[in-house]
Amino acid sequence: MDSVSVSVLISGAGPTGLTLGLELARRGVPVRIIDKEQSFTTASRGKAGIQPRTLEVFYDLGVIDKVLASGTQRLPFRRYRRDRLINETIPYLDNAPTQGEPFRRLHFMPQSRVEEILRERLAEYGVSVELGTELVEFDQPGPDRVTATLATAQGTEQVSAAYLVGCDGGRSMVRKKLGISFEGFTEEEKQLIVGDVEIDGLAPDAWYQWLDLDLGVVMLCPLSGTRSWQVQATPPADADGRPMEPSVEALQRAVDRATGMPIRVHDATWLSTSRINVRMADRLRVDQVFLAGDAAHVHPVLGALGANTGVQDAYNLGWKLALVLAGAAPELLDTYQEERLPVARWTLDTSVASTRAVFEEMTGGTGGAEAGLTQETLQLGIEYRASSLSRAMLSDTDGVQAGDRAPDSVCLDMTGQLVRLFDVFRGPHFTLLGFGAGCEAALREVAAAGPEDLRTCLLGERPTAYGLGADTLVLVRPDGYIGLTAPAGDGAAVLGYLGSLLGGAVSAATA
Numbered sequence: 001m002d003s004v005s006v007s008v009l010i011s012g013a014g015p016t017g018l019t020l021g022l023e024l025a026r027r028g029v030p031v032r033i034i035d036k037e038q039s040f041t042t043a044s045r046g047k048a049g050i051q052p053r054t055l056e057v058f059y060d061l062g063v064i065d066k067v068l069a070s071g072t073q074r075l076p077f078r079r080y081r082r083d084r085l086i087n088e089t090i091p092y093l094d095n096a097p098t099q100g101e102p103f104r105r106l107h108f109m110p111q112s113r114v115e116e117i118l119r120e121r122l123a124e125y126g127v128s129v130e131l132g133t134e135l136v137e138f139d140q141p142g143p144d145r146v147t148a149t150l151a152t153a154q155g156t157e158q159v160s161a162a163y164l165v166g167c168d169g170g171r172s173m174v175r176k177k178l179g180i181s182f183e184g185f186t187e188e189e190k191q192l193i194v195g196d197v198e199i200d201g202l203a204p205d206a207w208y209q210w211l212d213l214d215l216g217v218v219m220l221c222p223l224s225g226t227r228s229w230q231v232q233a234t235p236p237a238d239a240d241g242r243p244m245e246p247s248v249e250a251l252q253r254a255v256d257r258a259t260g261m262p263i264r265v266h267d268a269t270w271l272s273t274s275r276i277n278v279r280m281a282d283r284l285r286v287d288q289v290f291l292a293g294d295a296a297h298v299h300p301v302l303g304a305l306g307a308n309t310g311v312q313d314a315y316n317l318g319w320k321l322a323l324v325l326a327g328a329a330p331e332l333l334d335t336y337q338e339e340r341l342p343v344a345r346w347t348l349d350t351s352v353a354s355t356r357a358v359f360e361e362m363t364g365g366t367g368g369a370e371a372g373l374t375q376e377t378l379q380l381g382i383e384y385r386a387s388s389l390s391r392a393m394l395s396d397t398d399g400v401q402a403g404d405r406a407p408d409s410v411c412l413d414m415t416g417q418l419v420r421l422f423d424v425f426r427g428p429h430f431t432l433l434g435f436g437a438g439c440e441a442a443l444r445e446v447a448a449a450g451p452e453d454l455r456t457c458l459l460g461e462r463p464t465a466y467g468l469g470a471d472t473l474v475l476v477r478p479d480g481y482i483g484l485t486a487p488a489g490d491g492a493a494v495l496g497y498l499g500s501l502l503g504g505a506v507s508a509a510t511a
Contacts, residue, residue: 023318
């Protein structure tokens with residue numbers, strides 16, 4: 001066996017693992033991403049959409065242009081009863097972009113394309129996914145090390161890593177090995193055949209939906225940039241009355257029964273079975289090993305929160321791992337579970353509520369899958385106000401709070417130049433915003449004594465999106481959340497906050 005050392009070993013190369021790898025790679029952290037599959041999937045899988053908060057993450061990671069070019073935000077949901085059109089709606093059509101929220105609509109594209117874009121971005125940092133490499137065993141022999149055994153076509157490899165992150169899906173080997181419970185329920189009787197197929201007989205200009213409690217569910221969604229459609233259908237019964245296994249024949253029978261229309265299903269490239277599965281880990285960390293994405297929480301697809309929540313898990317964990325590896329206080333890693341476990345619970349509750357809303361619409365016979373998409377599922381309202389990383393030094397304010405997502409805005413700096421705040425935040429750094437001339441001295445103080453990669457920006461106005469009534473200091477974390485709000489002249493509060501996270505990196509924090 002060979003012995004290889006790496007800072008972070010990531011098991012699983014879906015959107016969660018790739019986002020985490022990218023977060024670490026752009027900070028110069030040595031990382032390996034392994035996946036037991038022999039080839040990259042072309043399956044659409046979670047095609048239901050990328051939520052606006054995830055689009056903001058992709059903006060920061062430098063992949064937003066490719067993502068937006070690879071899908072659509074204007075997909076009609078077209079509801080039928082047999083061959084009769086009942087209604088058509090475009091979700092979030094009225095959600096126009098605002099200064100504070102430039103992305104406010106669901107973006108539809110195949111998950112496989114998202115993964116491809118993230119892999120391309122990773123390659124720019126010299127990192128590639130190691131296919132055909134399975135994590136078969138791991139142990140934690142000391143307080144600062146994980147040893148892992150990897151199986152490849154060439155044999156067995158022994159790896160030593162500072163941290164291991166399980167991004168290995170709902171059946172996570174990492175979670176099972178850690179002995180972490182995965183409480184919840186599975187409704188075996190409620191299942192759908194899902195897959196990628198080609199369709200004849202429909203124009204690829206809408207998500208077609210037949211939702212009938214007697215004839216079954218059929219949903220046909222064209223996949224942007226391909227000839228394929230994702231199909232979801234109630235499996236028809238076989239001769240013995242049991243649900244048929246996924247196949248083109250089964251899908252054709254389901255389509256014929258539900259639609260009564262001359263629609264032909266053919267050339268399947270991926271088929272599977274989906275069940276309502278609602279489960280959540282009770283912990284996200286055991287010492288040097290973490291869980292993220294589906295390894296930590298699984299839930300119904302309605303509401304389009306699955307892969308989105310995993311990407312945001314990784315976005316939260318990545319900067320914290322990198323800072324601790326660079327010498328920051330190890331306690332920083334405790335805040336990953338502190339912040340993300342409540343979000344996992346919210347995600348499960350919201351997905352279940354979305355599923356219930358869709359079934360109520362089905363029973364009523366009018367609405368469709370759009371009933372599961374609410375303003376809440378956009379994920380722009382997720383906040384960490386109760387986190388130990390959120391520190392408010394202002395006695396009274398109606399504006400943004402520590403723990404809130406930092407809004408975007410195009411505004412004037414003190415030189416009269418227009419700046420976009422999302423561009424100021426973009427990158428792996430903390431950002432100190434000074435709203436108003438009264439913050440100038442504090443910004444100079446913090447810039448002189450703070451970490452080298454801290455970015456400061458003195459603004460000549462207080463944007464509406466921030467709701468600030470007086471000159472204010474706002475410290476934005478690397479993941480775009482507000483860590484600290486403080487009075488205009490309180491540079492010491494900013495240095496104290498950074499010092500508590502970064503240890504000795506901010507020498508003036510204790511001055």
